[in-house]
Amino acid sequence: MTGPVVVGVDGSPASVTAAWWAAREAVERHLSVLLLHSWTTQPLDVPVAQEALTKQRCGGRVLQRMEAELLHRHAELSVATELVSESASKALVEAGGTATLLVLGSRGHGSVAGFLLGSVSLHVLGLAQCPAVTVRAGDPAVEDGRGHPAALGRNEVVVGVQEPSPAADPLLEFAFAAAEVHGARVRAVRALPPSSLVTHRHADPPGEGYEADERTRLDADLAPWQEKFPGVEVVDHVARGSASQVLLAASARGRLTVVGRRRHPSPLTWKLGPVAHAALHHLPCPVALVPHD
Known part of the structure; x- marks a missing residue:
């Protein structure tokens, strides 16, 4: 745009x-x-x-x-x-x-x-x-007009990718475009529910097969955007825990964290999910909410 x-x-x-x-x-x-x-x-x-x-x-x-x-x-x-x-x-x-x-x-x-x-x-x-x-307010990378996120060890655009494409496409497009503009790395985050250790208990170690499958799915979601933005470095980040906890932990080096929210047909039915609320209330870096269908 x-x-x-x-x-x-x-x-x-x-x-x-x-x-x-x-x-x-x-x-x-x-x-x-x-x-x-x-x-x-x-x-x-x-x-x-x-x-x-x-x-x-x-x-x-x-x-x-x-x-x-x-x-x-x-x-x-x-x-x-x-x-x-x-x-x-x-x-x-x-x-x-x-x-x-x-x-x-x-x-x-x-x-x-x-x-x-x-x-x-x-x-x-x-x-x-x-x-x-x-x-x-108080973000040191913004406040004095001279600070730069990379100088503070914050050179990643972190994006939560819980849902597979096409729902994740608007988030990934925004994250990759922002990373390209700023010369930053994309950290794509997917959280695995702790319950998967139980449902995949026969793996050795428990849950390893499920984690490998999810990492493969995440890499497949990222592949078209890596092709479109070949100069952007990408890190896939798959970890166990609630989506909010995993995203907050992954954003430690974030200059920008990207979270999705669903579009709503009526202004009377809008709401933000728990991951968006957690990011807005707890992350020190700027947070982008990207609408998607």
């Missing part, structure tokens, strides 16, 4: 970090950035009683300052701003219809926050039509 990288900003530290990450990502992908601010969805430190005009002016200044800072960091970057009156969640979901990426800020460890708060952020992540990335 050639749509912009859309980032929600409100002036909070989390949204500033998200904008820094979005700008660098846009430069490396040769894309533009759209800074979006909803003046009706103010952060917690803005008095609710402020008049609408004051809120709009405040929002305009937030956008101007953020645009100026991004252009100072990346003179070649194309930046647009949009001040909207609809709710932040509605504006971001709509923007995701033509965006390459949506980017949201996340406050430290714990629930997702920043431009959007709590369940509203999760609502956007669950409904976005394009990949949506959360960036955690």
Whole structure:
């Protein structure tokens, strides 16, 4: 896609970090950035009683300052701003219809926050039509504008591949494309349920045959993408445990972790699975949620 990288900003530290990450990502992908601010969805430190005009002016200044800072960091970057009156969640979901990426800020460890708060952020992540990335405030590879994930030993794009193709294809395409852009390695992760030790107890050692079969299946899922992206190094990572535990452990060297979520036909039925929740709440690196059928 050639749509912009859309980032929600409100002036909070989390949204500033998200904008820094979005700008660098846009430069490396040769894309533009759209800074979006909803003046009706103010952060917690803005008095609710402020008049609408004051809120709009405040929002305009937030956008101007953020645009100026991004252009100072990346003179070649194309930046647009949009001040909207609809709710932040509605504006971001709509923007995701033509965006390459949506980017949201996340406050430290714990629930997702920043431009959007709590369940509203999760609502956007669950409904976005394009990949949506959360960036955690305090990430040393983003915060000072000079740090680089590879210098911190984080040079892998980690992707969870529990379901075989074609369900995994959108995740793998996103992960391989991101790795190619950043010169990173792909670590493809598949978790084996501990119960397989019981169901395959006749193997010697127990479960070894099942693990070998799953590794073969994973390699088959990866093969078309290795052919399409021959310059990207790939590591297959098969381990026993819950999908959440295995993915979190595998992401220790991740510069980006990619998780899938199913598309939903109605905004009333969206939900994120336990693996997505675990990644969003516990991983220090940026997390990309990629929709798939």
